[in-house]
Amino acid sequence: MIKKFLLTIFLITTIISANDKLKWYGFDEGLAKAKKENKFLLVDFYTDWCGWCKKMDSETYANKNIIKLLNKDFVLVKLNPEKHGTVNFDSNTYTNGQFAGAAGVTGYPATGFFEPSGQFIGIIPGYLDPTNFTDLLSKIVSKDYLNQQ
Template sequence: MKVKIDKLGNELRYIQNDMKQVAILLSFFLFLFGSGFDHSDGIQEKAGITWYSLKEAQQLANTSDKKVFIYMEASWCGYCKKMENEVFPVKEVQDAMQEYFYPVRMDIESDKEITFNGTQMTKKEFASSIRVTGTPTHLFLDGKGEILGKQPGFIPADVFKSLLSYVGSDAFGQIKFEQYLNESKK
């Protein structure tokens, strides 16, 4: 450690290799945090859920009875992290997701290009076009890319599992969600 005296006579202590340590720390944080925010580059598994790109999910849903679920998130979103830590790891949520949906993760602030219903746009433009302004927001699409509905905010695991089943089973076209919840508890 070197000691240096500033113009006012105060001691300034600094580590000789401070630039090297800063570079090492910066590299570590870029590795740790830099790769985790844009989750939609192909099939990935996280918290027991297989996540698809939007293009893959739409192609698969178009040839099956499943729908597309888009989890709209942001890297700074505390409630998104709560969904990821408390809701997505729950087995019943994973089972309902797998049974009814091809799930997609989308950062609403990303400038990465996507294709939605044949139109090129950024993820940020997509979020804006469907008026998503807060995160998390849960978006449901049919196999043709038509928006069935969206639900903003943190949703506890038991309610989220029921919401996935409600939309996935097409009950949303027949009864209200509150009635569905009451009937599913019987």
């Protein structure tokens, strides 16, 4: 009886803690998943040497409220333009660096957003603290960006 109780508690804890983490994909897999699940795609453009990228990982992406928002409405991609790799998008194949340039990335970190259909929304440059990032995610989900001229 106690074994069953402990096993149940363990399983519940495991399920709850899984929702407190972010799962990151490569671009091609993430885009396919976003389309399949009808979620927005968020692309975190980063580099290994970027201090602000590390701060965004440790503060913004670690924030429990942001984790909940991201897990609900987004599929997440981490893309390092300085690493070897390719991205297939819009019937073209790019290196990671070419794709970042084509998306308008000029510095790091930069956050890219795509519609669930795969249509590019835009790039937000720089570090975003949890408050500003939460506001931005809300605008993306509510499609407020469609009202911008």
